[in-house]
Amino acid sequence: MTVPAEIVGAEGLKFFGRISASISHEIRNALAVINEHAGLLEDMTLMAEKGMPLDAARLKRTAGAVLKQVQRVDGIVKTMNRFAHSVDEPLKRVDLAETLELVVRLFGRFAAVRQVTLAPESPLASVSVATRPFQLQNLIGLCLDHAMQSAGAGGTVKLSIAPLPDGGAEIRFGGLGVSALPETPLAGETFQALLGATRTEVAICAETGELGLRLPPKIACDAGGETGA
C-alpha cells in the first residue's frame, strides 16, 4: 500500500514537472516572436542595402514588439523563480493572496488552452497561515484543474479568500457546475494525501457547486512526517 508521504512526494514531482514544461513552452513562444521580429529587422536591413528606403515607423514598431516580449519573458521567469523557491522551506507562513495569485499565473496557459477565464477577486483578502507552501500550491492546482473542467470552455472560475474565525481561511473556487465530490478526481488518494499534508478540509456547496479549501491558521511541526517532497 502506498503511504501518503510517497503519494505527496510523487504528486509534487509531477506538479513541478508539469509547471516547468508549461513555462518552458511559454518561453519558447516568446522566443519565437522575438526571433521573427529580429528576422524581420534583418530582412529590412538587407532590403535597405539593396536601395529600398527604411520605414522608420515599422522599425520602431518592431523594436517595441521585441521589448514587449522581453518584458513578457521577464515576468515568466520571475514567476518561475517564485515557484522554484516555494520548496525552500517545507513549513512557512505564507500570504494566501500571494500564493493564489502565483498559482493563477502558473495556470494561465492551461486556462487559455481550455478557454476558461480565471478571475481572482480584486483585491483578494490578505490572510497569512503557516502551512506547507509547495503542497498548498499543488492542492490549489488540483482544485483549479477540477474547477476549469467543471466550468468548461467559455466559463469563468471565480476565486476568492474568506478569513475564518479561527484565524485560518477558506480559498473558494466559484462558477463551477454542481458536481459531487465522490464523482470527481478530488476524491482520489492524491487529493486526500495533500489535504492531510496541509491539514486542509474541503467544503462543497450543494447548491452552487462552489468548492472551498479550509486551511487552519497553522499546522503543527509534527505533521512533518507526512510529506515526502
Add this chain to the structure above:
Amino acid sequence: MRILLVDDEKEFVATLAERLELRGIDADWVTTGEAALAKAAERAYDLAILDVKMPGISGLKLEKLMAQRHPGMKFIFLTGHGSASDYHSGIAEDRVVDYLVKPVNIEALITKMQATLTS
C-alpha cells in the same frame, strides 16, 4: 505556393507571414482552428502550417479536419514543446506529418515547405 499559417500567438504568426511574403510566398494567417477552417473553405491552400497546441481546436485535430475537407492539402506542424520526443508523444501513430520546433529558422521552414509539397 499558397500557404495558411495557424497559431494563437498573433505577433508570431503575423510576422512570420510578413517575412514569407517578402520571399514571394503567398501567406495568409489566422489565430484559431475555427478561423482556419473558415479561411480554407473560401480559399484553396497548398499547405497549412499549424501550431500543435491552441485553444479550442488543437493543431492535431485541425490537421485531421482539414485533411478530410481538403484532400491534397499538405501540413507541417510547429511546436513549442521542449523536445522532439515531447512532440511525438502527442501524435497518433497513423499520422505522418513533418514538424519544426519553435523558434524556427525561416530558411529551414521554406526548405521543409518545398520538400513537403513535392513529397
